Amino acid sequence: MYNMEKPDNVREMQALISLIDDPDNDVFKEITKKIFIYGSEILPHLESAWENTIDPAIQKRIEELVHQIQFNNIRSELNSWNLQEKKDLLTGWLIISRYNYPELKEENVKLELNNIRKDIWLELNNDLTALEKIKVFNHILYDNYGFAGNVDNYHDPQNHFINKVLETKKGNPASLGLFYMLLAQSLDIPVHGINFPEHFILAYISGPVNPHTLPGKNDDILFFINAFSKGNVFSRQEAEWFLKQLNLEPKRKYFRLCSNNEIMERMLFSLITSYERNNELESAREVKKLYDIVVKY
Numbered sequence: 001m002y003n004m005e006k007p008d009n010v011r012e013m014q015a016l017i018s019l020i021d022d023p024d025n026d027v028f029k030e031i032t033k034k035i036f037i038y039g040s041e042i043l044p045h046l047e048s049a050w051e052n053t054i055d056p057a058i059q060k061r062i063e064e065l066v067h068q069i070q071f072n073n074i075r076s077e078l079n080s081w082n083l084q085e086k087k088d089l090l091t092g093w094l095i096i097s098r099y100n101y102p103e104l105k106e107e108n109v110k111l112e113l114n115n116i117r118k119d120i121w122l123e124l125n126n127d128l129t130a131l132e133k134i135k136v137f138n139h140i141l142y143d144n145y146g147f148a149g150n151v152d153n154y155h156d157p158q159n160h161f162i163n164k165v166l167e168t169k170k171g172n173p174a175s176l177g178l179f180y181m182l183l184a185q186s187l188d189i190p191v192h193g194i195n196f197p198e199h200f201i202l203a204y205i206s207g208p209v210n211p212h213t214l215p216g217k218n219d220d221i222l223f224f225i226n227a228f229s230k231g232n233v234f235s236r237q238e239a240e241w242f243l244k245q246l247n248l249e250p251k252r253k254y255f256r257l258c259s260n261n262e263i264m265e266r267m268l269f270s271l272i273t274s275y276e277r278n279n280e281l282e283s284a285r286e287v288k289k290l291y292d293i294v295v296k297y
Contacts, residue, residue: 013042017049020065021058032065039069070102071286078293087260090162090182096267097161099287104163112166116145117186124187130204130222131233133189138231141180145169149176149228157274157283160267173200173228174270178263180227191225193258193266196239198246200266201226203257221255264294 019031035042043066050062077095081087090110098104120140124133141147150159150170158164159172165179177193177200184191190205202225224239226232240250248254258266268291275284 009038009041010045013038013045017042017045020049020061021055028061035065036069036072040073043069071099073102074099075289075293078290082261082293087264089178089260089263092260092264093162093178093182093267096264096271096290097163099290100157100161101163104161109162109166113183113186116141117183119144120183121187130206134204134225134231134233137184137187137189141183142230147171147176147179148230149173155274155277157271157278157280160271160274171228172270172274173226174267176227177202178267180225180231193263194224194254195256195258195262196254197243197248199226199228199242200263201239203255205257261294265291268294 016031016035022028022031046062046066050059053059074095081092081095094104094106094109120137123136123140147169150156150172154172159170159175165171165175171179181191181193181202191202192205194201194203203221204223204225206220206222224234226234243250243254268287272284272287272291275287
Protein backbone atom coordinates (compact mmCIF):
# COMPACT_ATOMS: atom_id res chain seq x y z
CA MET A 1 0.00 0.00 0.00
CA TYR A 2 1.24 3.51 -0.80
CA ASN A 3 2.39 5.32 2.37
CA MET A 4 0.78 8.79 2.48
CA GLU A 5 2.96 9.89 5.44
CA LYS A 6 5.74 12.34 4.66
CA PRO A 7 9.23 10.80 5.05
CA ASP A 8 10.26 13.56 7.49
CA ASN A 9 7.21 12.82 9.65
CA VAL A 10 7.99 9.11 9.69
CA ARG A 11 11.58 9.74 10.71
CA GLU A 12 10.57 12.14 13.47
CA MET A 13 7.90 9.75 14.81
CA GLN A 14 10.34 6.86 14.84
CA ALA A 15 12.93 9.04 16.56
CA LEU A 16 10.42 9.98 19.26
CA ILE A 17 9.39 6.37 19.78
CA SER A 18 13.03 5.32 20.12
CA LEU A 19 13.26 7.61 23.16
CA ILE A 20 10.29 6.10 24.98
CA ASP A 21 12.63 4.07 27.17
CA ASP A 22 14.31 7.21 28.58
CA PRO A 23 14.49 6.77 32.38
CA ASP A 24 14.21 10.51 33.03
CA ASN A 25 10.51 11.23 33.69
CA ASP A 26 10.81 14.87 32.64
CA VAL A 27 12.31 13.84 29.31
CA PHE A 28 9.59 11.23 28.86
CA LYS A 29 6.87 13.85 29.52
CA GLU A 30 8.30 16.05 26.77
CA ILE A 31 8.44 13.09 24.38
CA THR A 32 4.84 12.22 25.26
CA LYS A 33 3.64 15.76 24.43
CA LYS A 34 5.28 15.56 20.99
CA ILE A 35 3.85 12.08 20.37
CA PHE A 36 0.34 13.33 21.19
CA ILE A 37 0.68 16.06 18.55
CA TYR A 38 0.75 13.35 15.87
CA GLY A 39 -2.43 11.74 17.23
CA SER A 40 -3.75 8.77 15.26
CA GLU A 41 -1.00 9.16 12.67
CA ILE A 42 1.57 7.72 15.07
CA LEU A 43 -0.50 4.76 16.28
CA PRO A 44 0.76 2.20 13.70
CA HIS A 45 4.35 3.09 14.61
CA LEU A 46 3.63 2.71 18.33
CA GLU A 47 1.98 -0.66 17.74
CA SER A 48 4.97 -1.79 15.67
CA ALA A 49 7.33 -0.71 18.45
CA TRP A 50 5.27 -2.67 20.99
CA GLU A 51 5.53 -5.80 18.86
CA ASN A 52 9.29 -5.41 18.50
CA THR A 53 10.21 -5.02 22.14
CA ILE A 54 10.32 -7.67 24.85
CA ASP A 55 10.70 -5.19 27.70
CA PRO A 56 7.43 -5.22 29.73
CA ALA A 57 8.07 -1.71 31.07
CA ILE A 58 8.41 -0.28 27.55
CA GLN A 59 5.35 -2.19 26.38
CA LYS A 60 3.36 -0.73 29.27
CA ARG A 61 4.46 2.80 28.35
CA ILE A 62 3.43 2.22 24.75
CA GLU A 63 0.06 0.78 25.79
CA GLU A 64 -0.61 3.86 27.93
CA LEU A 65 0.35 6.18 25.06
CA VAL A 66 -1.88 4.32 22.60
CA HIS A 67 -4.80 4.40 25.05
CA GLN A 68 -4.40 8.12 25.69
CA ILE A 69 -4.31 8.92 21.98
CA GLN A 70 -7.42 6.82 21.39
CA PHE A 71 -9.15 8.45 24.37
CA ASN A 72 -8.30 11.91 23.04
CA ASN A 73 -9.90 10.89 19.74
CA ILE A 74 -13.05 9.74 21.55
CA ARG A 75 -13.28 13.05 23.41
CA SER A 76 -12.88 14.97 20.17
CA GLU A 77 -15.51 12.87 18.37
CA LEU A 78 -17.99 13.17 21.24
CA ASN A 79 -17.46 16.92 21.44
CA SER A 80 -18.16 17.23 17.69
CA TRP A 81 -21.26 15.05 18.08
CA ASN A 82 -22.45 17.20 20.96
CA LEU A 83 -22.09 20.42 18.98
CA GLN A 84 -24.42 19.17 16.24
CA GLU A 85 -27.95 20.51 16.23
CA LYS A 86 -29.33 17.05 15.36
CA LYS A 87 -27.56 14.43 17.41
CA ASP A 88 -27.79 10.95 15.91
CA LEU A 89 -28.11 8.42 18.72
CA LEU A 90 -26.45 5.53 16.91
CA THR A 91 -23.42 7.69 16.13
CA GLY A 92 -23.23 8.79 19.76
CA TRP A 93 -23.47 5.22 21.01
CA LEU A 94 -20.75 4.08 18.61
CA ILE A 95 -18.45 6.79 19.96
CA ILE A 96 -19.05 5.63 23.54
CA SER A 97 -18.52 2.00 22.53
CA ARG A 98 -15.19 2.87 20.93
CA TYR A 99 -13.98 3.95 24.35
CA ASN A 100 -13.54 0.25 25.11
CA TYR A 101 -13.39 -1.04 21.53
CA PRO A 102 -11.42 1.53 19.50
CA GLU A 103 -11.39 -0.68 16.38
CA LEU A 104 -15.19 -1.00 16.31
CA LYS A 105 -16.51 -0.61 12.74
CA GLU A 106 -19.73 1.32 12.17
CA GLU A 107 -20.60 -0.67 9.05
CA ASN A 108 -20.49 -3.98 10.95
CA VAL A 109 -22.88 -2.70 13.60
CA LYS A 110 -25.26 -1.25 11.00
CA LEU A 111 -25.28 -4.54 9.09
CA GLU A 112 -26.30 -6.50 12.20
CA LEU A 113 -28.94 -3.95 13.13
CA ASN A 114 -30.35 -4.01 9.62
CA ASN A 115 -30.63 -7.83 9.66
CA ILE A 116 -32.74 -7.67 12.83
CA ARG A 117 -34.75 -4.77 11.40
CA LYS A 118 -35.56 -6.76 8.24
CA ASP A 119 -36.85 -9.73 10.25
CA ILE A 120 -39.17 -7.47 12.25
CA TRP A 121 -40.28 -5.54 9.17
CA LEU A 122 -41.35 -8.75 7.41
CA GLU A 123 -43.85 -9.45 10.19
CA LEU A 124 -45.35 -5.96 10.37
CA ASN A 125 -48.19 -4.46 8.34
CA ASN A 126 -50.17 -1.25 8.37
CA ASP A 127 -53.33 -2.90 9.70
CA LEU A 128 -51.78 -3.68 13.08
CA THR A 129 -52.63 -1.55 16.12
CA ALA A 130 -49.85 0.06 18.15
CA LEU A 131 -49.99 -2.72 20.74
CA GLU A 132 -49.99 -5.42 18.07
CA LYS A 133 -46.90 -3.89 16.44
CA ILE A 134 -45.07 -3.99 19.76
CA LYS A 135 -46.10 -7.61 20.33
CA VAL A 136 -44.65 -8.56 16.92
CA PHE A 137 -41.54 -6.49 17.63
CA ASN A 138 -41.05 -8.15 21.02
CA HIS A 139 -41.56 -11.64 19.63
CA ILE A 140 -38.80 -11.22 17.03
CA LEU A 141 -36.38 -9.40 19.31
CA TYR A 142 -36.76 -11.43 22.50
CA ASP A 143 -38.15 -14.82 21.46
CA ASN A 144 -36.44 -15.27 18.09
CA TYR A 145 -33.16 -13.44 18.68
CA GLY A 146 -32.96 -14.09 22.41
CA PHE A 147 -32.22 -10.58 23.68
CA ALA A 148 -32.73 -10.21 27.42
CA GLY A 149 -31.80 -8.10 30.42
CA ASN A 150 -28.47 -9.08 31.94
CA VAL A 151 -29.79 -9.91 35.40
CA ASP A 152 -26.74 -12.00 36.32
CA ASN A 153 -24.21 -9.24 35.58
CA TYR A 154 -26.37 -6.14 35.82
CA HIS A 155 -23.44 -3.81 36.60
CA ASP A 156 -21.02 -5.23 34.03
CA PRO A 157 -19.59 -2.26 32.06
CA GLN A 158 -19.78 -4.43 28.92
CA ASN A 159 -23.56 -3.99 28.98
CA HIS A 160 -23.09 -0.44 27.68
CA PHE A 161 -21.29 -1.14 24.39
CA ILE A 162 -23.41 -1.73 21.32
CA ASN A 163 -21.13 -4.41 19.83
CA LYS A 164 -21.32 -6.42 23.08
CA VAL A 165 -25.12 -6.06 23.22
CA LEU A 166 -25.27 -7.48 19.70
CA GLU A 167 -22.78 -10.23 20.51
CA THR A 168 -24.12 -11.39 23.89
CA LYS A 169 -27.80 -10.44 23.37
CA LYS A 170 -27.63 -8.96 26.87
CA GLY A 171 -27.79 -5.46 28.25
CA ASN A 172 -28.99 -3.17 31.03
CA PRO A 173 -32.03 -0.84 31.01
CA ALA A 174 -30.07 1.97 29.35
CA SER A 175 -28.48 -0.08 26.57
CA LEU A 176 -31.47 -2.33 25.83
CA GLY A 177 -33.76 0.68 25.92
CA LEU A 178 -31.60 2.56 23.42
CA PHE A 179 -31.21 -0.55 21.27
CA TYR A 180 -34.99 -1.11 21.25
CA MET A 181 -35.67 2.54 20.45
CA LEU A 182 -33.20 2.68 17.54
CA LEU A 183 -34.72 -0.42 15.96
CA ALA A 184 -38.28 0.77 16.49
CA GLN A 185 -37.66 4.22 15.04
CA SER A 186 -35.92 2.69 12.00
CA LEU A 187 -39.26 0.94 11.35
CA ASP A 188 -41.26 4.17 11.87
CA ILE A 189 -42.61 2.86 15.17
CA PRO A 190 -42.84 5.97 17.40
CA VAL A 191 -41.02 4.72 20.50
CA HIS A 192 -39.08 7.28 22.57
CA GLY A 193 -37.14 7.40 25.81
CA ILE A 194 -38.75 8.67 29.01
CA ASN A 195 -36.98 10.69 31.71
CA PHE A 196 -37.98 8.13 34.37
CA PRO A 197 -35.86 7.97 37.55
CA GLU A 198 -33.71 4.93 38.35
CA HIS A 199 -34.81 2.87 35.34
CA PHE A 200 -34.74 3.91 31.67
CA ILE A 201 -38.10 3.13 30.03
CA LEU A 202 -39.76 3.85 26.70
CA ALA A 203 -43.08 5.23 25.56
CA TYR A 204 -45.19 4.63 22.47
CA ILE A 205 -46.23 8.09 21.23
CA SER A 206 -49.37 8.84 19.25
CA GLY A 207 -48.50 12.41 18.25
CA PRO A 208 -45.60 13.93 16.28
CA VAL A 209 -42.25 14.08 18.08
CA ASN A 210 -38.95 15.71 17.20
CA PRO A 211 -36.31 13.96 19.35
CA HIS A 212 -34.12 17.07 19.20
CA THR A 213 -36.72 19.63 20.35
CA LEU A 214 -39.34 17.30 21.87
CA PRO A 215 -42.62 19.17 21.26
CA GLY A 216 -44.59 16.05 22.21
CA LYS A 217 -47.10 16.20 25.07
CA ASN A 218 -47.56 13.74 27.91
CA ASP A 219 -51.10 13.16 26.66
CA ASP A 220 -49.62 11.65 23.48
CA ILE A 221 -48.25 8.61 25.36
CA LEU A 222 -50.33 5.50 24.61
CA PHE A 223 -48.37 3.13 26.86
CA PHE A 224 -44.95 2.46 28.31
CA ILE A 225 -42.40 -0.25 27.45
CA ASN A 226 -39.73 -1.86 29.62
CA ALA A 227 -37.04 -3.03 27.17
CA PHE A 228 -35.09 -4.67 30.02
CA SER A 229 -38.05 -6.93 30.79
CA LYS A 230 -38.66 -8.39 27.32
CA GLY A 231 -40.60 -5.35 26.13
CA ASN A 232 -43.22 -5.57 28.87
CA VAL A 233 -46.02 -3.06 28.22
CA PHE A 234 -47.55 -1.14 31.13
CA SER A 235 -49.86 1.79 31.83
CA ARG A 236 -49.41 5.23 33.40
CA GLN A 237 -51.06 3.92 36.56
CA GLU A 238 -48.58 1.05 36.80
CA ALA A 239 -45.69 3.48 36.22
CA GLU A 240 -46.95 5.67 39.08
CA TRP A 241 -47.17 2.60 41.32
CA PHE A 242 -43.51 1.84 40.54
CA LEU A 243 -42.52 5.37 41.54
CA LYS A 244 -44.32 4.99 44.85
CA GLN A 245 -42.27 1.87 45.55
CA LEU A 246 -39.22 4.14 45.23
CA ASN A 247 -40.85 6.61 47.66
CA LEU A 248 -41.17 9.15 44.85
CA GLU A 249 -44.18 11.25 44.02
CA PRO A 250 -45.35 10.66 40.40
CA LYS A 251 -44.36 14.12 39.18
CA ARG A 252 -44.98 15.20 35.62
CA LYS A 253 -41.24 15.59 34.94
CA TYR A 254 -40.74 11.84 35.38
CA PHE A 255 -42.91 11.22 32.31
CA ARG A 256 -41.21 13.79 30.09
CA LEU A 257 -39.64 12.56 26.86
CA CYS A 258 -35.83 12.43 26.81
CA SER A 259 -33.84 14.33 24.23
CA ASN A 260 -31.08 12.44 22.45
CA ASN A 261 -28.57 14.40 24.52
CA GLU A 262 -30.22 13.29 27.77
CA ILE A 263 -30.17 9.66 26.65
CA MET A 264 -26.42 9.88 26.11
CA GLU A 265 -26.10 11.45 29.57
CA ARG A 266 -27.95 8.51 31.09
CA MET A 267 -25.85 5.99 29.21
CA LEU A 268 -22.57 7.59 30.31
CA PHE A 269 -23.73 8.02 33.92
CA SER A 270 -24.71 4.34 34.00
CA LEU A 271 -21.29 3.39 32.59
CA ILE A 272 -19.52 5.46 35.25
CA THR A 273 -21.57 3.74 37.97
CA SER A 274 -20.73 0.31 36.58
CA TYR A 275 -17.00 1.03 36.50
CA GLU A 276 -17.14 2.33 40.07
CA ARG A 277 -19.00 -0.74 41.29
CA ASN A 278 -16.37 -2.93 39.63
CA ASN A 279 -13.59 -0.85 41.21
CA GLU A 280 -12.30 0.21 37.79
CA LEU A 281 -11.74 3.73 39.05
CA GLU A 282 -9.42 4.95 36.28
CA SER A 283 -12.01 4.01 33.65
CA ALA A 284 -14.72 5.70 35.73
CA ARG A 285 -12.60 8.85 35.88
CA GLU A 286 -12.09 8.88 32.12
CA VAL A 287 -15.78 8.29 31.32
CA LYS A 288 -16.63 11.14 33.70
CA LYS A 289 -14.71 13.40 31.31
CA LEU A 290 -16.92 12.16 28.47
CA TYR A 291 -20.01 12.71 30.61
CA ASP A 292 -18.91 16.30 31.32
CA ILE A 293 -18.77 16.97 27.57
CA VAL A 294 -22.39 15.91 27.11
CA VAL A 295 -23.85 17.68 30.16
CA LYS A 296 -22.34 21.02 29.12
CA TYR A 297 -25.29 21.52 26.74
